[in-house]
Amino acid sequence: MHFTSGQRLDDGVLEREFTLGEIPGTLWTPGSTAPAPLILMAHNNGLPKAEPRLVARARHTTAYGYAVASIDAAGCGDRPRSAADEQRRADLRRAIQAGEPVDEIFESVVGPLVEKAVPEWQTTLDTLLALPEIAGPVGYSGWTALGIRLAVAEPRITAAGFFAGGYVPRAQREEARQVTIPLLLLLQWDDEGNPRQRALDLFDAFGTKEKTLHANMGGHTGTPWFELEDGCRFYDRHLK
Amino acid sequence: MHFTSGQRLDDGVLEREFTLGEIPGTLWTPGSTAPAPLILMAHNNGLPKAEPRLVARARHTTAYGYAVASIDAAGCGDRPRSAADEQRRADLRRAIQAGEPVDEIFESVVGPLVEKAVPEWQTTLDTLLALPEIAGPVGYSGWTALGIRLAVAEPRITAAGFFAGGYVPRAQREEARQVTIPLLLLLQWDDEGNPRQRALDLFDAFGTKEKTLHANMGGHTGTPWFELEDGCRFYDRHLK
Numbered sequence: 001m002h003f004t005s006g007q008r009l010d011d012g013v014l015e016r017e018f019t020l021g022e023i024p025g026t027l028w029t030p031g032s033t034a035p036a037p038l039i040l041m042a043h044n045n046g047l048p049k050a051e052p053r054l055v056a057r058a059r060h061t062t063a064y065g066y067a068v069a070s071i072d073a074a075g076c077g078d079r080p081r082s083a084a085d086e087q088r089r090a091d092l093r094r095a096i097q098a099g100e101p102v103d104e105i106f107e108s109v110v111g112p113l114v115e116k117a118v119p120e121w122q123t124t125l126d127t128l129l130a131l132p133e134i135a136g137p138v139g140y141s142g143w144t145a146l147g148i149r150l151a152v153a154e155p156r157i158t159a160a161g162f163f164a165g166g167y168v169p170r171a172q173r174e175e176a177r178q179v180t181i182p183l184l185l186l187l188q189w190d191d192e193g194n195p196r197q198r199a200l201d202l203f204d205a206f207g208t209k210e211k212t213l214h215a216n217m218g219g220h221t222g223t224p225w226f227e228l229e230d231g232c233r234f235y236d237r238h239l240k
Numbered sequence: 241m242h243f244t245s246g247q248r249l250d251d252g253v254l255e256r257e258f259t260l261g262e263i264p265g266t267l268w269t270p271g272s273t274a275p276a277p278l279i280l281m282a283h284n285n286g287l288p289k290a291e292p293r294l295v296a297r298a299r300h301t302t303a304y305g306y307a308v309a310s311i312d313a314a315g316c317g318d319r320p321r322s323a324a325d326e327q328r329r330a331d332l333r334r335a336i337q338a339g340e341p342v343d344e345i346f347e348s349v350v351g352p353l354v355e356k357a358v359p360e361w362q363t364t365l366d367t368l369l370a371l372p373e374i375a376g377p378v379g380y381s382g383w384t385a386l387g388i389r390l391a392v393a394e395p396r397i398t399a400a401g402f403f404a405g406g407y408v409p410r411a412q413r414e415e416a417r418q419v420t421i422p423l424l425l426l427l428q429w430d431d432e433g434n435p436r437q438r439a440l441d442l443f444d445a446f447g448t449k450e451k452t453l454h455a456n457m458g459g460h461t462g463t464p465w466f467e468l469e470d471g472c473r474f475y476d477r478h479l480k
Contacts, residue, residue, distance in 0.1 A: 189444070189453075200440070203455070204429075212464075213429075213455040215443070224452075226477065230470065237466065 001127045003027075013062045020127055023120050024078050025049070025071040027128070028062040035135035036067040037239040038128060040121060040150075040157070042143040043070070044164075048077030053221065057228060061141070064232040065240070067134045071124055073117045096193050102167070111169040114145050121150060129156075139235050144185075144202070148172040151179045159238035161186065161231050164220065165202045166194025176202055182210040184234045186227055191220045241367045243267075253302045260367055263360050264318050265289070265311040267368070268302040275375035276307040277479040278368060280361060280390075280397070282383040283310070284404075288317030293461070297468060301381070304472040305480070307374045311364055313357045336433050342407070351409040354385050361390060369396075379475050384425075384442070388412040391419045399478035401426065401471050404460065405442045406434025416442055422450035424474045426467055431460045 006016035012031020017024070026049055030036050039061060043054055049070040058068045075081040088109045095102045128134050140147050140160040145168045147160050152175050161184040168176075185203050189196060203213050212234070216224050246256035252271020257264070266289055270276050279301060283294055289310040298308045315321040328349045335342040368374050380387050380400040385408045387400050392415050401424040408416075423446055427439050443453050452474070456464055 209457050211457060213453065215453040215455075217449050217451060226473070229473075233466070233469075 009059065011059075011063050013059055015059070020071075020124060022079070023071050023124065025069060025124060026055075026058070028058050028068040029133050030062050030065055030067070032065070033133075035133055036065060037137055037139065037235075038067045038069065038125075038134050039139040039141050039235060039239075040125065041068050041070045041141045042073075042117070042121065042146050044143045048072060050077065057141075060228050061232060061235075064236075066139075066232075066235065067128070069124060069128055071120060073113060073120070075113070106167050107169055110145060110167070111171065114149055114169060114172065117146050118149050118153060121146070122154060125154070125156065137239050139239050141231065145169055145172045148176055148179055151181055157181065159183075159235060161234060163223075164188065164191055164194040165199040166191060166196065167198070168202060173202065173205070176205040177207040179206050180208045182234075182238050183208055183212070184231060185211065185213045186223060186231070187213060187215040188220055188222055189215050189217050193220055249299065251299075251303050253299055255299070260311075260364060262319070263311050263364065265309060265364060266295075266298070268298050268308040269373050270302050270305055270307070272305070273373075275373055276305060277377055277379065277475075278307045278309065278365075278374050279379040279381050279475060279479075280365065281308050281310045281381045282313075282357070282361065282386050284383045288312060290317065297381075300468050301472055301475075304476075306379075306472075306475065307368070309364060309368055311360060313353060313360070315353070346407050347409055350385060350407070351411065354389055354409060354412065357386050358389050358393060361386070362394060365394070365396065377479050379479050381471065385409055385412045388416055388419055391421055397421065399423075399475060401474060403463075404428065404431055404434040405439040406431060406436065407438070408442060413442065413445070416445040417447040419446050420448045422474075422478050423448055423452070424471060425451065425453045426463060426471070427453060427455040428460055428462055429455050429457050433460055 001018055001020045004017045004019060008014055014029045016027050018027055041058055049072050058070060062068050072079050075085045092105045092109050095105055137158040138156045140150060140157050142163055144162040144165040147162050149172055151157055151160050159182045163186045165185060183206055187199050214227060241258055241260045244257045244259060248254055254269045256267050258267055281298055289312050298310060302308050312319050315325045332345045332349050335345055377398040378396050380390055380397050382403055384402040384405040387402050389412055391397055391400050399422045403426045425443050454467060
């Protein structure tokens with residue numbers, strides 16, 4: 001792991017870019033010197049980790065007393081992507097916008113992305129937990145499909161906040177009932193890319209008894225700011 | 241308005257019983273001397289205001305910096321009830337437990353209860369706002385059907401937290417779209433007396449854009465303790 005750059009923000013948060021093999025990542029750590037619990041903040045395949053909304057979320061969560069890490073998945077953000085990848089993504093976006101059935105395209109695009117992302121996040125987790133400024137326990141935040149896979153495969157993750165969840169690959173929909181850690185599912189009621197009923201069905205399917213659903217009005221990017229604080233308090237209940 | 245008894249609790253909260261004409265009520269005020277914003281805490285027809293869960297909720301909310309008031313509706317708690325009232329309630333309980341259709345019985349029991357409760361709560365509100373220890377703005381908490389009616393009829397109420405909402409009389413289901421104040425709807429996912437889909441439909445129907453749904457696992461009385469704190473933060477955003 002190599003830190004390639006870093007800056008100290010006004011509230012004391014240290015924001016550092018790193019590379020881990022071919023994986024580019026960002027690590028945010030709080031100003032205090034005590035080892036902080038870690039939150040893995042993953043985002044869906046279309047966005048770079050440098051997307052301003054994601055960065056704002058990470059910084060706020062860190063100021064709350066957590067170490068937060070994000071990486072770009074293969075084919076996302078700063079990483080090379082093939083023409084075939086680009087084509088499949090364009091097909092998916094066009095089908096969603098046209099209101100066409102997207103399950104098969106979605107499966108072919110996102111299914112493999114989840115599978116490829118899991119070992120990269122596990123390697124990242126191994127490396128981060130070896131740093132003196134980071135302690136367990138570990139939480140997860142963001143991309144629902146990857147979070148389901150990690151929550152089932154990775155016993156070090158003890159609580160997870162999922163966003164959206166309307167479209168989730170078949171394999172993760174099926175293993176949702178194996179998720180037994182505390183969950184907070186965040187749903188935008190009129191999310192243009194995530195059918196509401198599917199998200200409600202997924203919430204129903206999770207195996208854990210300690211699951212909470214928060215739904216707010218508006219589209220995919222309209223989550224109100226107070227949900228960020230609610231999310232931090234959810235982690236406080238389970239990670240501190 | 242006559243205060244008939246009172247006690248100071250360990251955290252400084254003052255808990256006083258009062259009567260207002262034939263209405264028996266309880267008023268909780270915080271230990272601080274500054275006038276506090278008011279929350280009207282109403283409960284469904286079957287419970288007395290002295291029910292321990294309701295009292296615990298009121299005391300906690302008061303310790304958060306609010307004045308909280310509760311009254312027993314006509315035919316509830318300490319107030320006289322007729323044999324016909326008792327019979328209709330018993331019919332309703334039996335029908336719910338037997339899984340029979342309950343809409344008509346429900347309508348005949350709860351519809352008139354809502355209508356009778358509204359002027360009593362308005363009289364209570366007038367009286368409470370004249371007390372020096374209470375200031376506006378005013379929030380509402382609890383019984384969904386009454387809350388819808390009050391939110392539409394009473395411009396002094398500026399934010400409301402509703403519980404359950406599976407069974408709501410026809411008149412209030414229809415006027416839900418006239419509710420334009422910020423709302424927090426609390427739903428128990430397996431509430432034995434409140435069909436989930438109806439509660440979700442009601443959430444969808446509210447006219448306000450500032451509405452949030454919190455759903456948790458378990459039956460009617462299984463709401464997790466942290467929702468009490470989430471509720472206080474919701475009021476903080478709108479009443480302080």
